[in-house]
Amino acid sequence: MKTLLLILTLSGYAYAQHDNCSHSHHPELDGLADIAKQVEWEAVSDANVRSAPCTKKTPYTADEMTSWLKNHQSPMVNSKKIHGISFEGESAENLASFEHLTTFKTFFGDADPKEQKKFNSKCKKVDCAVKEIFGPKIGVQLLFMHQKFGMNGSHLITNHRSSWKSSELDTVLLSLSDFPSGILPAEANRPLTHFKRGYLPGYASENVIANASIEVFDLWDEQSPESKRYALVHELGHNLGGLAGGADENSKWLKMSGWVKETKVVKGEKVTEFKATKPETIISKYGFTNPAEDFAESVAAYRYNPKKLKSVSPEKYNFIKEVIFDNVEYTSADACTNPKRLSDDYVKKAEALVSSWQPSPQDIKNIASKCSATAITELASKGTVRTNSSTMKSCYESAFNAQAREVAKGAFKNNPNKDFMNVILRNAKIKPLSASKLSGLVQSAQPIHRDLLRSSLKQGLMGDTAIGPDAKNSDLQYFYQAVPNSIGFNPFSKRADFQKIAVRAVAEMNNNGSLRRWVDMDFSESEINDELNWLVQ
């Protein structure tokens, strides 16, 4: 019965992305009858999961989770009020996690005060608060899941979610632990939630276990623990494929099974047809659906049924081995115990590149300009911006460290999979720039950025907006249009800030040039220069 249910479930997945396609017809299977007979519906069986090496066999205990959390906090020196709870002496990590776990966001990521829960708690510590809000065990599980794996399991973050049960989270956490350490978190805050129990969203059929959001539905609850684990690793395969430079839809991946895709637009909607011309390289019938399912099934097979994947397609095996699993193999217990990681090799080469990195003045300008948006926000809110303020220094440091990581990627420049390494490199522990080098770079960036900001704003103030003593606020709302993109970002995105800046600058120049107002002349270039020297320091 369970097998039939699973077959029905998986057949529900197997439709191409046609809006007008019947769920019962699978054109990708036409002509594949012989191959299809030899291929299982699924890439992984319960027995595969049970016998897979290097899998954690028992759920994380409260002590394990609490101990891990304790050992991964920065100094507990912060105080913050979050949704009604005043925390004291907390770590940045705990505060960030609590905020993510309890903040309601709309589909586009906006806060919604009407839906936002406020809490009435005497807790001063996050550990206390999550236990109170989510339950003594679930609270710790969610906190651990968020910080160790970057997954947000809270039912409070959006509509139509139910709380996880503790036993379900045990399985979820085991699935997450099936990836090599350091692969997760792949994102800081990925939702991994249970859809509202007893309901299906308008978009789901009754056969859907889970989707790429990542949401699980009631049907997931009915699976065996092994099938649940496989389903989650499959969904994470989608997530990681996207984060790994689109590894699952790149032509390199498509060629491995001879996928041909054709997209057209029908009644305003994108409709894509897929056909695999090398079906013998596809691990499961479910994988026949499209390249993304092929990838997710291959990721699950790599983890739990690697010998089968290797025999079906050594090329796919090797690709996934590098870009998702960091060279860790699971063909035997020996293979996955103390493996030699690709990222370790990368770290050595990368650190050498970073320590010898000498950015040119143009490089420094490009890097510093990444802080222009921050500077404009500062300027709009405070009236002036100092390039040596703590905010700006922190921004420059982040920008230089981020660029150093880009330089570090040069360690992989000869690797044929270099475009897909984001996942394995995200958490690679490369020594950052030395404090002295970083300080020197920031000091050289400050005057360069100051000049850039001044010249960009000057173009605005002297531009066709005809800024002058009679300028009204309504005249100035398009000030941003005269600020060039060379400032480092699209000015449109901060048009309100630019207007504030223009209004303040005009008022200030008015105050300084009262005679000029009387004779109704525009501000002179020297007045504008003086104003800019005050605005940007």
Add this chain to the structure above:
Amino acid sequence: MKKSILPLLMSFFITSSALAKVTIREQILEILPSDLSSIKSGDSRSDIESRLSSKISKKDKPDTLYLNYFDEKNDVSIGTEAGKFSYLYVELPQSLTESKKDLFESIVGQLSTEQKKKMAQDQEKKISHQKGRYIIIDLPEEGLKLEFSNNEKKLLHSMIVFPKEKK
């Protein structure tokens, strides 16, 4: 220079308003290479074929041209209706969109609450196991439909560009 008189200021305001309204489309089209962004309403299929001949991978369908433009995977489709341009579909490589990381925020920042609510509701209705992989921003008034990756990067994944006067 003397200050503009009020009617001139008003005409500037109106012009600027008009400029502001086309900015999203311009923002998006400037991402594309010029041989794609310059395709416009009224262009005939034969014109388009001859301009992009080196990239065409398949042209046997009467209403669609397929191109291997950035990659070898039919990543661009050009639709024609009665022999004239009707849409452009482009799947963008991450190497191109990585430098436009603030595009999602910039676009969403220009949407009204009602627009966002409707788009969210439309996407809730989509039937797909891969629902949630992308965020779709439908801008019929701009003749655009944009697809962004639904992860922390929020990179522009693909776009459909319709002739401006047509949905």
